[in-house]
Amino acid sequence: VAVVVITGASSGIGEATARLLAEKGHQLVLAARRADRLDALALALAPKTDVLVVQTDVADPAQVEALVAKAVARFGTVDVLVNNAGMGHAFPWWEETPEGIVQTLNVNVAAPMLAARAVIPLMREKGRGHIINVASVAGHIATTGLYAATKFALRGHSEALRRELAPLGIAVSVVSPGFIRTEMTEGLRMKMPGPEIVAQAIERLVRRPRREVVVPGYYRLLIWLCWTMPWLADLILARKDPQRGRSRLGRG
Ligand SMILES: NC(=O)c1ccc[n+]([C@@H]2O[C@H](COP(=O)([O-])OP(=O)(O)OC[C@H]3O[C@@H](n4cnc5c(N)ncnc54)[C@H](OP(=O)(O)O)[C@@H]3O)[C@@H](O)[C@H]2O)c1
Numbered sequence: 001v002a003v004v005v006i007t008g009a010s011s012g013i014g015e016a017t018a019r020l021l022a023e024k025g026h027q028l029v030l031a032a033r034r035a036d037r038l039d040a041l042a043l044a045l046a047p048k049t050d051v052l053v054v055q056t057d058v059a060d061p062a063q064v065e066a067l068v069a070k071a072v073a074r075f076g077t078v079d080v081l082v083n084n085a086g087m088g089h090a091f092p093w094w095e096e097t098p099e100g101i102v103q104t105l106n107v108n109v110a111a112p113m114l115a116a117r118a119v120i121p122l123m124r125e126k127g128r129g130h131i132i133n134v135a136s137v138a139g140h141i142a143t144t145g146l147y148a149a150t151k152f153a154l155r156g157h158s159e160a161l162r163r164e165l166a167p168l169g170i171a172v173s174v175v176s177p178g179f180i181r182t183e184m185t186e187g188l189r190m191k192m193p194g195p196e197i198v199a200q201a202i203e204r205l206v207r208r209p210r211r212e213v214v215v216p217g218y219y220r221l222l223i224w225l226c227w228t229m230p231w232l233a234d235l236i237l238a239r240k241d242p243q244r245g246r247s248r249l250g251r252g
Pocket of ligand 1: 033085
């Protein structure tokens, strides 16, 4: 049984992960801005395990620090950090306000780094710990300039972090989901698996860290194709008319 901090636990992948990890008896710290959603979830999970709700805006460095401090005050430690909170982003990114661009970078890239920064000293002292970062297939196959920038960055950061922390006994894993049915993709009409499939991948990682897991697994083939045949990827993914080709991905 581990003490697990999950950011973005108020919906989608984070919520599904909280439900599954509670089933397994892990002690949970749930963070997001919508405290009402977190409270309702905590109430539902309370019969299964200990749950602490910490209303957190991860775009605010002080609140990320406070989240980890509150987790430690309640449970004495943090064994696993799941950096899941994230914002999607609609195409085209250049129509976003400067503040909106910075906010997306903060939530998707700076926040996971700040949370890692807060837990590393604890984990280092114990000589063990695990940081799980939720990136995206968009961190391999770029289609939207802002969102892809954040997920490529998070994967690059995670890769370095894995090498930096291995000597300290701290594991780093990445989960890269493809399209998953959550609030983030509610505007898309294509068929998608539910967030439980990602929750299951994260639960397996909690038991056994891995460098990176792509879910669903068939996206690995697409990633490989785009890597080996970038010209084909360009042909398929290029948008001729930014306005008509507007993606409705994300509520960021
Ligand atoms: N759905 C997909 O197709 C897909 C694919 C690849 C990767 N992902 C990644 O999976 C992760 C979870 O997304 P999801 O699909 O589950 O979408 P979601 O249902 O929209 O969940 C996003 C979560 O992030 C939280 N969040 C956003 N901004 C925050 C902030 N400033 N402070 C604290 N929490 C914040 C939200 O909580 P509050 O609004 O309550 O703060 C919410 O709990 C994200 O990192 C996303 O990029 C999703």
